Amino acid sequence: MEFTFDNNIPIYIQLLEYMKIYLISGVFKCGEKLPSVREFAVTFKVNPNTMQKALAELESMKLIYTERTNGKFVTKDEKVIEKLKDEYAITLAKSYFQGMKRIGLGKADSIKYLEGIKE
């Protein structure tokens, strides 16, 4: 997956975003072992401490968990990932409608535009 970072925004927040997408889209599946902090840091080309901070945040959100001596794993609870996906989709939808509202289009019109887009 491609990633770029915006130096204006704290890096750990951007890492958190990427990691959420990886979890939602199943790049890392439920119960799967995650790469080490160091491996992540090298892949993202970020500082290991920053990576650690992002992973700690994911852990406090119960999206991942640590098995002592064994490393970090994605939660086994599929519902948690489903919920994350749902929240993420709502955020994306909201921002779409907000953008459309700014150019004077209501919800009904906005949906029409959506349906008109060919994939």
Next chain:
Amino acid sequence: MELLEVKHLNKSFGKKQILKDVSFSLTGGKIIGLLGKNGAGKSTLIKLINDLLTPTSGEILVNGKKVGIESKKVISYLPERTYLNKQMKVSEVIEYFKDFYDDFDEKKAKRLLKDLDLDIEERLTKMSKGMQEKVQLVLVMSREADLYILDEPLGGVDPATRDYILDTILSNFKENASVVISTHLISDIERILDEVIFIDKGKIILQSGTDELREKENASIDDIFRRMFKC
């Protein structure tokens, strides 16, 4: 214990005061950017930490002890200008480092040189400036030190190599080691920094975590630096 402690450090050359009451400390396991304009005192500070200059007053402690022979064993230093004999072949320089430093990892050095397409049978004189800089950086990063101090490691190298160097730094420093990088090419490296120290006219004017600073100022470290040091 702090890895590095600098206490009320002053350095003058004749009447000219280069460093003014500089105090800060660093813990292990971090990558720190030492950022300042040309002539701010970065290299002087670095030379003092490496015991290559004597302070006018104040003191510098590494692992709790005053700098000297012991601290040189645990600090791996990349100077801004090379001190290697350019008549030497790269393989000879490797031997030289092996002789000098107990913590030098020859295998790692050879692997990194190969990654960078550098021929170890080549003499330094035959290499471009950028290539010489790469050789020097590889040697410095191939030591298992507690503290790496890199004075302008990115100056003469192309952007692709810059990425490789950043990768090398990220993947090669030991768990509890720290890396101090002095540079003015901030936007290239700010992503890998834990902390920044801004130095101006011989004084430390800011020491902060990078993400905290971005959050507080809503800007990149590069922008904050430019704003603070606008001419």
